[in-house]
Amino acid sequence: MLSSLDLHIRKKLHGVxxxxxxxxKLQVVEGELLAIYGPSGVGKTTLLRIIAGLERPDSGYIKVQGKVVWYDRQGRVxxxxxxxxxxxxxxxxxxxxHLTVQGNIAFGQDRxxxxxxxxxxxxxxxGLHALADRLPQHLSGGQAQRVALARAVAGRxxxxxxxxxxxxxxxxxxxxxQAAVAAVHREFSLTTLLVSHDLAEVFLLADRVACLDNGALREMGTPEQVFGQSETNDNLKLIGKVIKVGMSENPGMIQALVQGKILELAFSGELDTLHQGQTIWVEFNPNTKELIASSLKNN
Structure with missing residues (x-):
């Protein structure tokens, strides 16, 4: 497949x-959503700023779509x-x-x-059509962030x-x-890099994940490949929706839709507190491969 982004950069940074x-050094395939994952202060945001041209690396290159050079230290580009x-x-x-929702989105396009x-x-x-003429100060945080996402996509x-x-x-x-990001990524066949600390978000959205630690790329692969081998004892939390409470074969289990799959799960609380369509946490431990559901209000 065509590489949409090909880079190898170095930059000296100061951390805590x-x-x-x-x-x-990485290649991102055209149409791929790559998550950049790692603790704070390891260079994730700097990497995105370098790609965007907001910071200059000390050395290296950045190429897009196989031939267009955005940065090349040796070539002085x-x-x-x-x-x-x-x-x-x-x-x-x-x-x-001073711009409406519609005006902010249109601003992302070449004049x-x-x-x-x-x-x-x-x-x-x-879902912003009814808000098209509204000014930003009259938007919720989620609405404003959807406007920002739409503006970023409007420039193709x-x-x-x-x-x-x-x-x-x-x-x-x-x-x-998350649903909006997935929708625009799919609809416009975008090549997307997502910096996130949220493992559930990585599993939900990413085709692959690159793990940064102290400036170095430690692991790269699908979320299942990378975190399935994790040595951490921290549980991964995913979001699910209840389909059925109490299974005929096992009354203590529930059925839930998680990551597009229907799973049978144990529930940590009282089953009579659940109802069909309810949103729940589903905790996954990469080491034991165990899944257990719990109520959102208990987290």
Whole structure:
């Protein structure tokens, strides 16, 4: 498959524990959603900023779509952020306060190549059509972040970069935004890099995950490959929906939809507190491979 992003960069950074070097070499396949996972302060955000042209690496190269060079230290090439076809969404979304929802989305497009039909399609897809004429100060956090996502996609980017874009939202808004990210990624065949600390989010959205630690790329593969071999004892929390309470063969079990699969699970609380369609946590331990469901309100 065609590589949409091919890079090898180095940059000296200063972290809490002292100086370290960020060195990342990777290829991202066209249409892939790659999660960048790791603890705070290991260079995840810096990597996205380098790709976007907001920071310059000390050495290396960045190529897109097999031939277009965005950065090459040896070749003395460094395209400005404005010339790189990147859609970027940060955790602290920034909308223009004087522009409406529709105006903010349209702002993401090249002024010489306006696509009103695409703006309309994004308003519809993001569930923002009824809010098209509303100003940002009258939006909820989840609504504003959907506007920021739509604006990033409106310019038809070669690469979509999401830097902890969902982490500041409450659980319900975050689930809605995860669905929105999946929808636009699929609909527009985007190549997407997602920085996230949330393992459930990684499992839900990512085709592959790259694990950064102290500036180095330690592991890379599908979420199942990487975290199925995890040595951590921390449980991975996923979101599920109850389909059936009490199985005929085993009355103490429930049936739930998790990651697109129907699973039979033990429930940690009283079954009479559950009902069909209820959202629950499903905890997965990568070492024991055990799954157990629990109520959201207990977490």
């Amino acid at each position: 524990a002292g100086p370290f070097e960020l060195e990342v 460094n395209l400005s952020a404005r010339k790189r076809k990147v859609g970027l969404v940060f955790q602290d979304y920034v909308l223009f306060p 010489r190549k306006r696509e009103p039909a695409l703006v309309e399609a994004l308003l519809e897809m993001m 980017p070669a690469i979509l970069l999401l830097d902890e874009a969902l982490s500041a939202l409450d659980p319900e808004m975050r689930r809605n935004m």
